[in-house]
Amino acid sequence: MSTARPWPDDDVSRVPYRVYTDPDIHAREQERIFRGPTWNFLCLEAEIPNPGDYRTSVIGDAPIVVVRGRDGGIAALVNRCAHKGALVCYKPRGNVSEFTCVYHNWTYDLDGRLTGVAFRRGVRGEGGMEEGFEPGAHGLRRLRTRTRNGLVFATFSDEAPDLETYIGRDMLSALDRVFVKPVRVLGYHSQVLPNNWKLYAENTKDSYHATLLHVFHNTFGIVRFTMGGGIRLSENGWHHLSFTERSADGSEREGAEAVRSLKEQYALEDPSLMEHRLELGDRITNSIQTIFPTLVVQQILNALAVRQLVPRGPGECELRWTVLGFEDDDESLEALRLKVNNLVGPAGYVSMEDGCIGGFIDTATRSAPEERSFMRMGGTAIEPAGASRVTEAAVRGFWRAWRDCMAL
Amino acid sequence: MTGAGEAPAARIARLNTAYAHAIDDDRLEDWPGFFTDDGLYRIVTRENREAGLPLAIVHCDGAAMMRDRVRAMRTANIFEPHTYCHTLGAAEIAEGEDGIHTARTNFTVVRTMHSGAMSIFACGRYLDRIVEADGALRFAERIVVCDSRTVDTLLVVPL
Numbered sequence: 211m212s213t214a215r216p217w218p219d220d221d222v223s224r225v226p227y228r229v230y231t232d233p234d235i236h237a238r239e240q241e242r243i244f245r246g247p248t249w250n251f252l253c254l255e256a257e258i259p260n261p262g263d264y265r266t267s268v269i270g271d272a273p274i275v276v277v278r279g280r281d282g283g284i285a286a287l288v289n290r291c292a293h294k295g296a297l298v299c300y301k302p303r304g305n306v307s308e309f310t311c312v313y314h315n316w317t318y319d320l321d322g323r324l325t326g327v328a329f330r331r332g333v334r335g336e337g338g339m340e341e342g343f344e345p346g347a348h349g350l351r352r353l354r355t356r357t358r359n360g361l362v363f364a365t366f367s368d369e370a371p372d373l374e375t376y377i378g379r380d381m382l383s384a385l386d387r388v389f390v391k392p393v394r395v396l397g398y399h400s401q402v403l404p405n406n407w408k409l410y411a412e413n414t415k416d417s418y419h420a421t422l423l424h425v426f427h428n429t430f431g432i433v434r435f436t437m438g439g440g441i442r443l444s445e446n447g448w449h450h451l452s453f454t455e456r457s458a459d460g461s462e463r464e465g466a467e468a469v470r471s472l473k474e475q476y477a478l479e480d481p482s483l484m485e486h487r488l489e490l491g492d493r494i495t496n497s498i499q500t501i502f503p504t505l506v507v508q509q510i511l512n513a514l515a516v517r518q519l520v521p522r523g524p525g526e527c528e529l530r531w532t533v534l535g536f537e538d539d540d541e542s543l544e545a546l547r548l549k550v551n552n553l554v555g556p557a558g559y560v561s562m563e564d565g566c567i568g569g570f571i572d573t574a575t576r577s578a579p580e581e582r583s584f585m586r587m588g589g590t591a592i593e594p595a596g597a598s599r600v601t602e603a604a605v606r607g608f609w610r611a612w613r614d615c616m617a618l
Numbered sequence: 619m620t621g622a623g624e625a626p627a628a629r630i631a632r633l634n635t636a637y638a639h640a641i642d643d644d645r646l647e648d649w650p651g652f653f654t655d656d657g658l659y660r661i662v663t664r665e666n667r668e669a670g671l672p673l674a675i676v677h678c679d680g681a682a683m684m685r686d687r688v689r690a691m692r693t694a695n696i697f698e699p700h701t702y703c704h705t706l707g708a709a710e711i712a713e714g715e716d717g718i719h720t721a722r723t724n725f726t727v728v729r730t731m732h733s734g735a736m737s738i739f740a741c742g743r744y745l746d747r748i749v750e751a752d753g754a755l756r757f758a759e760r761i762v763v764c765d766s767r768t769v770d771t772l773l774v775v776p777l
Contacts, residue, residue: 397666397673400768429694476693479682528768533673548677556769557661557676563696565772 222609228579230406236524244270247370251505255360265303286364287322288351322350359389378444392537399531405568407527415604426559447592447607453497486511513550638704650684665767699732719748
């Protein structure tokens, strides 16, 4: 690192711009965050329903393969052959009875144990692997793996607490709220963003920007009968939940009529995409939940998704959306979800700006590594907030988590 | 414009060209007019389509939703200014029942940013159902299948 202390004090409301661009910090994040004591979202159980089903994923820069075993259990393995380090699974998904590295045909079972080495005994007495070779010492690295509500998480770390403790009681109940029954994948989005991953991570925790950067609702005079809401944080500040909910006084109506325009000239011609069917047993219309470091769980009306943020070097990241419905959705509910999803994703009416705003910061801060942001909405505290959600507390919580891991 | 006497292939080629040039010339207010009132416009990825997954990046069920898309882009959404240049392949056409034509046309869209940076933003195929309405050809359905699973930064201008 070019300075001994990139962050000269303990203030998490003022972030030195260096942390978004410095390659040494990026490398340290891989070691201390992604291969450190964090639980990382990998995929959904619903994507690998049958024994032998696998899909690839990542934790930071590390390639991972998640596989359903013969006993129905799930293993997360580092996708790197113990021989020469090649990818063992080079296709994104599939079904296998064992893993075979294409380079020299080393084979592994679904738990990652090495089961075969081509020409181990040589050919007609010539060549072959050295004496004393122990296959048991050359498996694919198997990570601690845990599922919750069909979400698969893994950690490289033996020191990370169990997943439930890591997420914390309040945040767990928020997570349980969305996954009330088996989900079905409706499809995937991917966005490559021209900025450091942390800028997007901050943005998802920044409820202050929601109505200011994303002016779709205001422009079209859409009144949302969302009277309540707030920000919740895990005890350590690492994870957050931001939500809005309808009033319970009966003034709201179901469906598209619940939305109207104050300015007729700017009204949506077809407001059906704002229709909302309450389906999660409460009156919450929007909820965004983050689990440090890179998971976002989203409910925007009936648009449900998990987003996995993937760093790609200091200056770029990929946002992978898995868009969900429930297994028991009927045709009309699925049609509604497809329509409501116009609000989110790479072309989302209230999310597309999140694709470019990080790049605007990246362009403007590259020349000023020693300067710092100023995020004092709500002061310097990391604490819950009420319905206005005009606070940067959850963003400060992100930096608390980051500094706890990074020891910087 | 000539109409009924002209060969369908020539008319569809003209429709494709006019559609692409309307977008490339930033005449987006004309874009919904290329569709029937209840026309369907979807941008999907090849990955989702081949997996049988229904999600779209943009899903406009009717010209009213398309007009909303254009007005949101003009008045609400924020993005770095950029332009598209479409390059189209020749349409492969089949005539179905009731005068409905189905067509597949490959496209490439180069995006040029205000900074001057150029990139291939999208490449793929249009899968169309084309009908005769009021003496002109219109899209009853245009499914834009993008070969890449990834969108660079954001998508706001229709493809």
